[in-house]
Amino acid sequence: MVRKGWKLAGALTALLLSTGVAQARELAGVRVPEEVTLQGKQLSLAHVELQQMFFFKVYVWSLYFEQPPRAKAEAISSNCIKRLQLRFLRHVTREQLVDAFRDGLARNAALRHSPLSDDLDRLLGSLRDVPKGGELTLTYVPGGGLQVEGEATHGVYIGGKPFADALFVSWLENHPIFAN
Numbered sequence: 001m002v003r004k005g006w007k008l009a010g011a012l013t014a015l016l017l018s019t020g021v022a023q024a025r026e027l028a029g030v031r032v033p034e035e036v037t038l039q040g041k042q043l044s045l046a047h048v049e050l051q052q053m054f055f056f057k058v059y060v061w062s063l064y065f066e067q068p069p070r071a072k073a074e075a076i077s078s079n080c081i082k083r084l085q086l087r088f089l090r091h092v093t094r095e096q097l098v099d100a101f102r103d104g105l106a107r108n109a110a111l112r113h114s115p116l117s118d119d120l121d122r123l124l125g126s127l128r129d130v131p132k133g134g135e136l137t138l139t140y141v142p143g144g145g146l147q148v149e150g151e152a153t154h155g156v157y158i159g160g161k162p163f164a165d166a167l168f169v170s171w172l173e174n175h176p177i178f179a180n
Helices: 002-021 072-077 094-105 116-126 162-174
Strands: 024-027 030-033 035-038 041-053 056-065 082-088 135-141 145-149 156-159
Touching: 024 041, 030 041, 030 056, 041 082, 072 162, 082 162, 094 116, 094 162, 116 156, 116 162, 135 162, 145 162
Parallel strands: none
Antiparallel strands: 024 030, 035 041, 041 056, 056 082, 082 135, 135 145, 145 156
C-alpha cells in the first residue's frame, strides 16, 4: 500500500514537472517562457519570432506585455510594463548592432529630432559586441522609463515614456504582429 502511494506521488510530481516545461515555447533552440515576472507583475508573451539575415539565423525576439494588447495602437499607448527581448544565435559586432538599430529606427521621424534623438544616441552608445547566446532586453516600466540590459549593452536607463513609445512604434512597424 505504501509503495502505491509513493508511485502515485512520483507520477503526480512528473506530471507537474512536465506541465512546467510545457509553459515555454522553443524556437531555433531558444526556450521562450510564456510568462515572465517583473516587479511582482506577470507579463504574457505576445509574440516570438526568428530574425534572419539572408540564410543566417541572427536572433530570436520575444515581446511581453503586462496587459496583452489587441492592436498596435493599444500596444504602444498602454501605460503598462512592456519587454522586448532578443537572444542572439550568433556573434554580432557592435557596429552591426548599431547599424541595424539605426536602420530600423530611422523611419521614425520622432527619433531623428531632439530631444528623442539624444536618447537614441544614448541607446546606441550603450551597445557593444554581443556573443552567441547573449541577450538584449529593453523594458519599459510605467512612471519610470526604458531600461536596457544584457550582454549586448553596457546598460542604460532612459527616463520617461516618449522614447519608449517611439522605440515600440518603430519595432512594431518593422515587425507587424497585429492586424491593424
